[in-house]
Amino acid sequence: xxxxxxxxxxxxxxxxxxxxxxxxxxxxxxxxxxxxxxxxxxxxxxxxxxxxxxxxxxxxxxxxxxxxxxxxxxxxxxxxxxxxxxxxxxxxxxxxxxxxxxxxxxxxxxxxxxxxxxxxxxxxxxxxxxxxxxxxxxxxxxxxxxxxxxxxxxxxxxxxxxxxxxxxxxxxxxxxxxxxxxxxxxxxxxxxxxxxxxxxxxxxxxxxxxxxxxxxxxxxxxxxxxxxxxxxxxxxxxxxxxxxxxxxxxxxxxxxxxxxxxxxxxxxxxxxxxxxxxxxxxxxxxxxxxxxxxxxxxxxxxxxxxxxxxxxxxxxxxxxxxxxxxxxxxxxxxxxxxxxxxxxxxxxxxxxxxxxxxxxxxxx
Numbered sequence: 001x002x003x004x005x006x007x008x009x010x011x012x013x014x015x016x017x018x019x020x021x022x023x024x025x026x027x028x029x030x031x032x033x034x035x036x037x038x039x040x041x042x043x044x045x046x047x048x049x050x051x052x053x054x055x056x057x058x059x060x061x062x063x064x065x066x067x068x069x070x071x072x073x074x075x076x077x078x079x080x081x082x083x084x085x086x087x088x089x090x091x092x093x094x095x096x097x098x099x100x101x102x103x104x105x106x107x108x109x110x111x112x113x114x115x116x117x118x119x120x121x122x123x124x125x126x127x128x129x130x131x132x133x134x135x136x137x138x139x140x141x142x143x144x145x146x147x148x149x150x151x152x153x154x155x156x157x158x159x160x161x162x163x164x165x166x167x168x169x170x171x172x173x174x175x176x177x178x179x180x181x182x183x184x185x186x187x188x189x190x191x192x193x194x195x196x197x198x199x200x201x202x203x204x205x206x207x208x209x210x211x212x213x214x215x216x217x218x219x220x221x222x223x224x225x226x227x228x229x230x231x232x233x234x235x236x237x238x239x240x241x242x243x244x245x246x247x248x249x250x251x252x253x254x255x256x257x258x259x260x261x262x263x264x265x266x267x268x269x270x271x272x273x274x275x276x277x278x279x280x281x282x283x284x285x286x287x288x289x290x291x292x293x294x295x296x297x298x299x300x301x302x303x304x305x306x307x308x309x310x311x312x313x314x315x316x317x318x319x320x321x322x323x324x325x326x327x328x329x330x331x332x333x334x335x336x337x338x339x340x341x342x343x344x345x346x347x348x349x350x351x352x353x354x355x356x357x358x359x360x361x362x363x364x
Contacts, residue, residue, distance in 0.1 A: 001325045002032045004068025006061045007039040012283035014042030014306035015074040020053040022318045027054030031325045036064045043310040085110040098245045098358040099272040111348040120342035132312035136302040138182025141265045145234040148263045156261035158233050161191035168192045172228045175238035176203035179267050183236045188215050237266040237274040244354040245272040252276045260292035269297040
């Protein structure tokens, strides 16, 4: 199979979808890998590294899309790439279709076959290709939130961990999944007082068991959310419904109940965000302020730490890439039920139920 690895062109996206180690394994199986020049540079991999592993280096993104049967990416194609995608070409990447009608329509028009990392799902309900980036994003959510609490960036001027004689900051985490637990772990490590809300009592029991005593759990409902936002310094949105739009847990009117300089980090922004006032931002311009509340809604948070993120991501994606290359997508999805869950579109038809639900007008 001919596999293409284009350079990511989304704003400040520095990850790469296949490492030289992955290229080496693919070429051992007689597959051809075409890597765009400098695709791995920001993640610490040179063109020479890829050539030594057996890849062919192509200068332009157009060349990569033209030659490849399968495109392996990190983030969803952006508008500049839509016209490059060929009919029947397989794309394997994060898509987050439910948050973008434009992307969904573009992939339908291209008649591409799309397998989304974020909806590949194991029998136990876990999301193996989303988990490592959720771990990175959860930890970064606290790291970024702590930074934007600083006064020069319009935050409250609070050191999240406090100091002797001064109380630590208060962190509210909405969601006790992978993102929420990692965010809480980082905040607790800094010494902050952490409250984590969820509707899943099994998850709350787990958090209670593994976290220190200054991390407390409560059942998530509007009453409890409204109670905690009044005193929270940092609010982290970590809600996920696989493949679907995130529910809006904090509405516009709730901002009035927060103290000026509160920071909100919406890790669910890729799925439309769990704050009503969420709008996608970039690492270049990461924040905006509404009603004196700082919003951080970067859509590719792990892209800021590409070395860590690339290795964490490719550790889990590569076995699926190899299976797709060896078997083709149809047979691979027949044999691997987890991979089949990621199948979102097939040559102009929507397969994923959550995408159908998000955009029923596309089915009429």
